[in-house]
Amino acid sequence: MAAKVFKMTTQGKEELLAELERLETVGRNDIAEKLKVARSYGDLSENSEYDEAKSEQAKIEARINELKYQLDHAVIIDSAEGKKNVVTMGSVVTVLRKVDKKELTYEITGFSQSDPANGKISDESPVGMALMGAKKGDTVTVEAPVGNLEFKIKDIK
Numbered sequence: 001m002a003a004k005v006f007k008m009t010t011q012g013k014e015e016l017l018a019e020l021e022r023l024e025t026v027g028r029n030d031i032a033e034k035l036k037v038a039r040s041y042g043d044l045s046e047n048s049e050y051d052e053a054k055s056e057q058a059k060i061e062a063r064i065n066e067l068k069y070q071l072d073h074a075v076i077i078d079s080a081e082g083k084k085n086v087v088t089m090g091s092v093v094t095v096l097r098k099v100d101k102k103e104l105t106y107e108i109t110g111f112s113q114s115d116p117a118n119g120k121i122s123d124e125s126p127v128g129m130a131l132m133g134a135k136k137g138d139t140v141t142v143e144a145p146v147g148n149l150e151f152k153i154k155d156i157k
Contacts, residue, residue, distance in 0.1 A: 006070045007077050007123065008110035009090045016074075016112065020067040023060055031057045070112050077110070087131045087156055089123055095131070095151040098139075103154065108132065127151070 008016070031053060038050035077089040087093050087108060094105045107120045108131060114122035121128045130140040136156050142149045 003073050006074050006110055006112050007089060008070075008074055008113055010076055011090075012109055012113035013071065013074055013076060016067055016071055020064065020071065023064050023067070027060045027064075031060060085135055085156060087134050087153070089132075091131075092157040093131055093153060094155040096154055098150040098152060104151075106131070 034053040035050065035057070038044075038047055038053050041047055041049060044050050089108055089110065092105060092107045094103060096103050105119055106127065108123050108128055109115075109120045111122045111124050114120050114125065116125075123129065123132055126142050126144065130142045130151070131153070134140050134153055136153050139150055139152045142151065
């Protein structure tokens with residue numbers, strides 16, 4: 001089975017590298033200190049602080065492994081300068097949602113970079129897929145649980 005490819009922008013890769021660096025240094029050091037303090041309390045069999053620190057350590061190590069895997073299988077995709085009029089990975093798109101006339105701005109990112117609460121949507125998300133390849137002035141339709149939503153592209157940066 002082929003490894004999953006993680007599409008991301010150069011900025012996205014830099015963000016993941018920074019998170020990895022932080023977890024491997026500060027995160028691991030913090031956990032080591034918590035474990036040291038918890039061990040000093042004595043009997044580990046009934047030591048909730050120790051159990052909590054071990055659980056946190058496992059979460060950090062899992063995230064480190066996840067980040068390493070994503071970075072090892074990363075494919076950098078940046079929007080080309082000549083394609084400012086077409087939505088591509090890395091584009092910042094302003095759209096008008098027709099149902100309520102609300103203007104929204106999205107940055108199209110790879111899956112690992114997506115953060116919908118902060119306007120970063122994956123090119124694999126329903127809205128992201130609909131926007132990819134569209135041009136300013138186009139109207140795209142997105143199938144959603146509430147029904148089809150139409151978005152008119154107002155601007156692409």
